[in-house]
Amino acid sequence: MDLSGIDLIGTIIAALLTVMVLSYLIGDNPLFRLSTYLFTGIAAGYAGTIAWHNILKPSLVDPLLAEGLPGILDGSLFSGVQGIWIIGAWVLIAMLLLKLSPSASRWGSLPMVILVGVGAGVVVGGAITGTLIPQSLSAVYSLNPSAVSTQTGETGIERMVNVTIMLVGTTCSLLYFQFTTRKSPTGIGSRPWILEHLATVGRVFIAITFGTMYAGALSATLIVLSERMDFLVKLIAEFLSAL
Structure with missing residues (x-):
């Protein structure tokens, strides 16, 4: 086991997290809760980073930066099917942010419904094509x-x-x-x-x-x-x- 440089720091952190998780064997304690918070936060941050770099930035931000302020003002960016998708996506994002306000949270229900519906459709579709149909064919x-x-x-x-x-x-x-x-x-x-x-x-x-x-x-x-x-x-x- 190489314990030099940055590997030493990573190894020590891994060992500490392992001990913190295994400490649950003696009962719920602050160390175990801290480790779960760390893992949850890291997983959420990783998922958010992947969503930003693979979906949000290429689809919503890069087109605006490529056209610049003149393209946004003259409306050429928002023409055609791509423009409709961009406008619709930004509107849904703005409505979703309204969930932060108790008085306007009801306006954020539409994007939540779309998210849940699309997620359910993907899950059900995957279950049908990946499990039900192969099982039926078997x-x-x-x-x-x-x-x-x-x-x-x-x-x-x-x-x-x-x-x-x-x-x-x-x-x-x-x-x-x-x-x-x-x-x-x-x-x-x-x-x-x-x-x-x-x-x-x-x-x-x-x-x-x-x-x-x-x-x-x-x-x-x-x-x-x-x-x-x-x-x-x-x-x-x-x-x-x-x-």
Whole structure:
């Protein structure tokens, strides 16, 4: 471990932050809260810097600087589709800043709605194209043993078993979220018994999925913890050897 110059300062800061985060093991304390504030502030500052350099500055500021004051005054900058986008963006920014004033905060609701709507659209679109559609395609693979891809290394029987598990898991998991019931003479809604049993199978698949996700998150956390502990041990050994 090189402990010279700027690397020494960075290593000491990393060690202090690691100890501050690990101090949560003895309970909530000011050191842990300070570390979370630092990480949150750094993350927010990094995100803001990326947004400024990659989106705001090239799209809103650079066109104004390129045209200069004459181009802004004669209106040539604001002609066409690009001009409409620039004007609309600056208007939304100005409305968003009105959120700082309690008396005018209601005018800042429109840009907030647009931000939330666009964000939700991106998230939902990513979930559909990245998860739902691939999962649906995985559930309609052919059960024909001869349809095995040479890249998977499966045998014909393994192919049939894997595709069957995928099909049953997807179908039963979707049926678990089917809450339409038929009203009984007693006034209590109940699903047909076959749907109830299939939903139970879906519940098992969902439980396995959540368990796998939790195990993955836990193992990743343990890997990070072991790496940080190894870092501290090596750092202490380096300092002791230098004495």
